[in-house]
Amino acid sequence: MDGSLHQFQLFDYDMMIQDDYSFDQDAHLSSQNWFSSHQNISNNIRNIESKNPISTSASSDIKRKSGAMKKNPVDMGLRVAFRTKSKLDIMDDGYKWRKYGKKMVKNSPNPRNYFKCSSGGCKVKKRVERDRDDSAYVITTYDGVHNHESPNCMVYQMPSIVPIDGWTLEDSFTPSSSS
DNA sequence: CGATTTTGACCAGCGC
DNA sequence: GCGCTGGTCAAAATCG
Ligand SMILES: [Zn+2]
Numbered sequence: 001m002d003g004s005l006h007q008f009q010l011f012d013y014d015m016m017i018q019d020d021y022s023f024d025q026d027a028h029l030s031s032q033n034w035f036s037s038h039q040n041i042s043n044n045i046r047n048i049e050s051k052n053p054i055s056t057s058a059s060s061d062i063k064r065k066s067g068a069m070k071k072n073p074v075d076m077g078l079r080v081a082f083r084t085k086s087k088l089d090i091m092d093d094g095y096k097w098r099k100y101g102k103k104m105v106k107n108s109p110n111p112r113n114y115f116k117c118s119s120g121g122c123k124v125k126k127r128v129e130r131d132r133d134d135s136a137y138v139i140t141t142y143d144g145v146h147n148h149e150s151p152n153c154m155v156y157q158m159p160s161i162v163p164i165d166g167w168t169l170e171d172s173f174t175p176s177s178s179s
Numbered sequence: 180c181g182a183t184t185t186t187g188a189c190c191a192g193c194g195c
Numbered sequence: 196g197c198g199c200t201g202g203t204c205a206a207a208a209t210c211g
Contacts, residue, residue: 099184101203114202118183127202 081141089113089128090140094150097126108132121147 084090097115105112110130117124124144131137 098182102185103201103203106200112201116203 078145079141079143081139083131084138084140085136086138087136090138093142095119095122095124095146105129110135117144117146119146119148 096118098118099113100116101114103112103114108130110132112127112129115126115128117126122144124142124146127139127141127143129139129141131139
């Protein structure tokens with residue numbers, strides 16, 4: 001195998017989750033650059049997040065835990081779980097994550113890491129856990145939606161931004177009057 | 180100096 | 196009611 005096992009494999013990890021958006025099994029990202037896959041995944045994630053039709057709010061018994069209460073079939077905000085093939089934890093999805101806790105889950109001899117978006121106003125949380133059967137895999141669960149674009153704005157974005165014929169960056173004041 | 184990371188403690192929900 | 200698990204926050208330490 002290659003030393004770089006940066007294959008991004010999207011699996012419907014909604015085994016127990018009900019309102020989890022499962023992606024298509026794009027396991028063809030083998031010899032592709034992990035970067036390309038990265039963008040793809042990121043795009044997919046954002047897409048799913050955007051199409052968050054959850055707004056039933058049938059019961060107003062929402063506790064302070066907006067994470068994922070199994071109250072009703074649909075109640076939480078957003079949850080995305082992936083299986084990523086990586087030797088180490090997942091890098092950054094283009095966002096900055098700050099680790100805010102580590103916990104040992106009984107389900108696996110491996111610790112679970114809790115990450116939070118360090119961007120202002122962004123309270124998105126990420127949960128990273130190593131697979132129990134495949135230590136080469138890591139389960140990355142994203143919770144929430146980003147309020148800002150990725151600080152890593154890579155590749156083409158915003159085609160127009162300068163061609164604005166109306167900007168007088170010159171001295172708009174004092175057209176011609178010196179001391 | 181600031182941001183970030185690390186570990187522990189604390190709290191809340193659920194089960195029994 | 197107690198115990199357990201899971202999750203979050205906080206203080207201190209470290210890195211850049
Ligand atoms: Zn964010």
